[in-house]
Amino acid sequence: MEMHQVRYFLAASRTLNFTRAAEECHVAQPSLTRAIKLLEAELGGDVFRRERNLTHLTVFGQQMLPLMRQCYEGALAAKKLAASIQKGAVASLTLALSHSVSMALLVSPLRELMRAFPALELRFLRGTPPEIAERLKKGEAAMAIAGPLGETWDRLDAWPLFSEGFDLVVAPSRAPPAAGGAALADFAAERLLTRPYCEVADVWLEFSRQHEIAFGGEHAMVCDADLMQLVGEGLGVAILPKSTPCPEGVLRIAASDLDLKRTLYLYAVAGRERDVQTAALINLLRARAWEPPAP
Known part of the structure; x- marks a missing residue:
């Protein structure tokens, strides 16, 4: 399989027109058609169905599309990295995290990433769901980890990492x-x-309303560090995801009537060119057998 065949296939899948795809790739249409035919022969099935003026992907072609896109983006990222290494440039990666996502979840995959790219510099951003979605759209972050963003943008790829329940945390x-x-x-x-700031704050409100759960008042927090400090001093109790580490002096309790769950997702923008470091971290996170840290 040649990279130019993959490039021609991707162009044709976008335009659904072999003439426009050939123009986009700066080749003659017969050359593009011949390359796609050779690709189909190698794959063992037709990826396009051409019916007069109507060209569309076959079911097989639709299945191949994300793999071909990943293959091509990986090749481009490898070329870019090689050029950066030759020039002595330092690579960087920006990762956006929800305020409710513990950094402890990322220690192991980030350690693996840094072993592969020792010169890589990481930058982390925190935000609410709307802020994270906006950072991804603007290209300020290459990828993000958060709960549901409530975003319907069709270019937003979302891969579920794991689901978890919640516990009550209290002072001893x-x-x-x-x-x-x-x-x-x-x-x-x-x-x-x-x-x-948690993505499931509204879900908790609905859960507490349906189950008629009431407390003696509320304190609205802005981060988990402040929350843990107040819990440890006995100034309130909190409901936290099981993956959120608790400091010494704070107890985690599995309440029998707390049937609340959340799913964490890995987000990235479809069709946007990814460097090899971003692609590597996405693969690490998606392939990981997730086990939230023990409390």
Whole structure:
């Protein structure tokens, strides 16, 4: 399989017109047609169906499209990296994270990435779901990890990484007796430290309304670090994802009536050229057998 065949296939899949695809690739149409025919022979199936003025991808072609795109983008990224290395340039990668995503989740894949690219410089951005979506659109971040963004942009690729439940976190002095377990109702007199920056904040509000869950008031927080400080001092309780590490002096309790879950996703912009470092991290994150850190 030659890269020019893949390039011609991608151009034809975008235009659905062999003449325009040939013009885009600066080749004669017979050359483009011949290259695609050779590609089909190598793949063992037709990728296009041409019916007079109507050209469209076959089912087989639709299945091959994301793989061909990934193959071509990987080749371009490798060429770009090679040129950067030859010039002595330092590569960088910007990753956007939701305020509710723990950096502890990324330590292992980032360590693997840095072993492969020792000169790589990382930049991290934090934001709310709308802010993260906007950073991706503007190209300010190459990729992002967050819960549901509530974004319907058709160029946004979203790969689920893992799903997890939530626990109640309290100060040791507020913990119930060990026997018999605990329920949210046991903490009705406590103030709840809320996380309006979390992607599932609205889901929690609906959950608490449906199950008639009430606390003795609320404190609205702006980050998990401040939240943990107040919980540890006994100034309230909080509901956190299982993957959020708890510091010493804060207890995690599996409440029997807390049936709440979230899914974390890896986001990137489809069709945007990715350098080899970004492609490598995307592959690492998607291939990882995710096990949220133990509390």
